[in-house]
Amino acid sequence: MKFLFIADPLQGFSVKKETTLVMMDAAHAAGHEVWHCRIDDLKSISGQIKSHCQKLSIKRNEPNWFEVLKAELCELSHFDFVIMRKDPPFDMNYVTATWFLSEAVRQGVRVLNAPEALRNHSEKLALLEFMEFAPPTIISHQLVDIKAFHEQHQDIIIKPLDGMGGMGIFRVKADGLNLGSIVETLGNLGERALMVQKFIPEIAKGDKRVLVIGGEPVPYSLARIPQGGEVRGNLAAGGKGIAQALTPKELKIANYLGPILAKRGLHLVGLDFIGDYLTEINVTSPTCFVEITEQTGHDVAKQWLQNLENTFK
Template sequence: MDLLFIADPLASFKVNKDSTLAMMRVAQEAGHQLWFCESRNLLWRGNSVVADCQSLQIKPSSTSWFELAAIEGRALNTFAAVLMRTDPPFDIEYLNTTWLLSAAVRQGARVMNHPQAVRDHSEKLSITEFPELIPPTLVTRELSAISAFHEEYRDIVIKPLDGMGGMGIFRVGPDGLNLASIVETLGENGARTLMIQRFLPEISQGDKRVLLIGGEVVPFSLARIPQGSEIRGNLAAGGKGVAMALTERERTVAERLAPILNERGLFLVGLDLIGGQVTEINVTSPTCFVEITEQTGFDVPQFWLKALEKALN
């Protein structure tokens, strides 16, 4: 099969742990032909959605690890699958890309994750569909509402809706120190909506990434454990990644959500859970394939490939 990966520049990949590269390697080893482009290389041209893309060969070297052929213009509906793996933020250009991909879907392209589903599932706000699975949560621009929430729960976390990698996350304890200043700064004086949640002390055991692939649950999570005085477990914020078998609660939550999200076109999802409660539903470019595979022996890339081949047959 010809597989088109839409991703960030290959030279920016962290070769030792990049999930997209792990997908590429296992697909190539299985005999599939890889193609690559960036989102900027998608065009509406000649009444179809086209990628100015390049055939890609993955090489064993850890330095010069890829080889690209000459650029070719190919309609997206000529590929067996189009895999959108561009990292957030979900800004206007990311949104523009999903609209182009939706046009390609109308022309018969198989895009994973489905662009309409990606647009419909804000990685933070989508948790509100499942209120029984999440911690106490408030979404607002209003300082007065946040102050009342803090008064009720005493220990809270405040974060922007468009943050990634732990960026812009603040904890405000019982003393309420700097609450107004934090809200005014993060919320740009009421111009931006914020999410506020009760602080979950179970973060000390890790912010756990659980992967859902093709409606099935990977049986291990990657617990991103905060280090030192840090409250953020995100690997980008210095958290330590430790793979763990799913708890009974985590498996129950994941098995409930996996078929629902897959039915909507979300083939690959990364649930974030703290203390068994869902804090985010990641649908843009979920990661942690390599860390889980290396630490547990459970081959996540192979699991992904088998699910992909099954979905395309």
């Protein structure tokens, strides 16, 4: 089969930790063709969705980990699977790419995750559909709402809706120090809505990433544990990743949400948990394959590929 991965430039991949790379490697090792393009390579020519693509040979453990076998303009309909793995930010370039991919789907192309589902599931606001699993949460432009929430809960977390890797996350304790300044800065004086959640002390034990593939949870999470006085557990913010078996609560929620999200075309999802609370639903380019595989021996990329092959025979 032919796989096209839409992702960031290959030269920027972290060879040791890149989830997209191990997905490519798994497909390549199974004998499938692996191709790559960027979102700005997508175009419509005479109504057909096409892209400038590179066919790759993957050599993951070598210094030069990929070789370009050929490069050509391809119709997306020539691929068996188009895997959308562009990292955030979820900006207009990203949205435009999903519009191209929606037309490709209409033309019979299989795209995962589905472009409509990517547009419809903000990684922060998607939580609103499943508030029974979430901590106390509000989303608002207004400082008055955030002040009232802080007065009620005393210890809160504030974060932008379009952040990634822990960027822009602030904790405000009971003294309310700098609350107004933080909200004005993050919210650009009310122009941007902010997510505010009650602080969960269990963050000390990790912000856990639970991966769900084709509606089925991976049996291990990656607990991203804050280091050095940080409140953020994100690996990009210096968190330490420790793989752990899923708790009964995590497994229950993942088993409930998995089939719902898979039915919408979200083949790969990353559910974030702090304590027993679901805090985010990540759909753009969930990570942590490498860390879980290395620490547990459970080959997450192999599970991803086998699920995909079995589901879409």
